Amino acid sequence: MNGKLPHIVQYQGSKRILAPQILQYIPKKINRLIEPFSGMAAITIAVAMQKRASHYIINDLNEPLVRVLSEAVNDPFGLVKDYKKIWEAQFDFVGGSIEHYYKVRDDFNAGDRSAANMLYLLARCVKGAVRYSNAGCFNQSPDKRRNGTSPKNIEKNISIISSMLKGKTDFMSKDYREVLKLARPGDVVYMDPPYQGVCSSRDNRYFSGIDFDEFVEAIEGLNKRKIDYIISYDGSCGDKRYGVDLPEFLGLKKVLLNAGLSSQSLLLGKKEVTFESLYLSKNVQKSVPLQKNCQLSLF
Structure with missing residues (x-):
């Protein structure tokens, strides 16, 4: 290839x-x-x-x-814009980037299952490993060693x-x-x-x-x-x-x-x-x- x-x-x-x-x-x-x-x-x-x-x-x-x-293919710049907003917010979040991750995860599980939220959880969770509870809630923990893929690389x-x-x-x-x-x-x-x-x-x-x-x-x-x-x-x-x-x-x-x-x-x-x-x-x-x-x- x-x-x-x-x-x-x-x-x-x-x-x-x-x-x-x-x-x-x-x-x-x-x-x-x-x-x-x-x-x-x-x-x-x-x-x-x-x-x-x-x-x-x-x-x-x-x-x-x-x-x-779907958004990556059909609206790549829109997805990057939304992801960048979430990704950058972790650095100013009260309680730090780890708490920011849990806030995004809570929002996702409460119903805000946007492409940008999903992408951020994937980019920031441990080993990119998707995990769900029996109730269908995303429950994987954040990788505490990194901040997730930068918007520039994703774009x-x-x-x-x-x-x-x-x-x-x-x-x-x-x-x-x-x-x-x-x-x-x-x-x-x-x-x-x-x-x-x-x-x-x-x-x-x-x-x-x-x-x-x-x-x-x-x-x-x-x-x-x-x-x-x-x-x-x-x-x-x-x-x-x-x-x-x-x-x-x-x-x-x-x-x-x-x-x-x-x-x-x-x-x-x-x-x-x-x-x-x-x-x-x-x-x-x-x-x-x-x-x-x-x-x-x-x-």
Whole structure:
């Protein structure tokens, strides 16, 4: 991939670092790229940077997150202006920047779920890690070591992102199965759902998990309709596995992407490499040569 991939803000679970590896399995020219579990849409941005698709669909159940993406693309200067006002207010806030963060978080949870408030919480919270309570309230703590991404850096990145996606992107906040119904032959669906272990029950990074059997059924539906798709779903680190393989009858190929050394294992004095799984649908397998620098598990 040519050039550095722009991003709006740090976001835990983002596929930004793995994007160059994932792009190796996405055809060079497609009609639309559809992301039903977009997060901060790193793969959409990566595909747009290489002009591989004519149109994009970005969806996530986290509606304020989608609002950030929509405004970043369609009204980048308005979003930066609103964000800058919130970001600068922390330095004059009575009680300091930490209390300012909690004030913005309280406002957000009370109903002011504007794109600028969401962006500030993402920019300032610990490790860019979204966390929600059972009641659906944002409850992640602030990172006390930094003040969040500067408006200048955000403006630079979202200006680039807007130039690539404006007028070419639809934004949604629906159940992933509704979004899959929109897919047509010639599109590619990239799915990065909650990892197994959190899929069958509520996970505090998401408004809801996904049911494994329902997900498999949805994939079967894509097969029947001859829709091309790629799925990031499980992984491993050392002897530890995260989830089980998707069923063999789906006819997928599982590629293991090298995600680098595990930071957790390094803290324990080990050097264990983390691998994340990428599942390729039948037609994607045929149209894109498998890469030599990735491990492959054949079903």
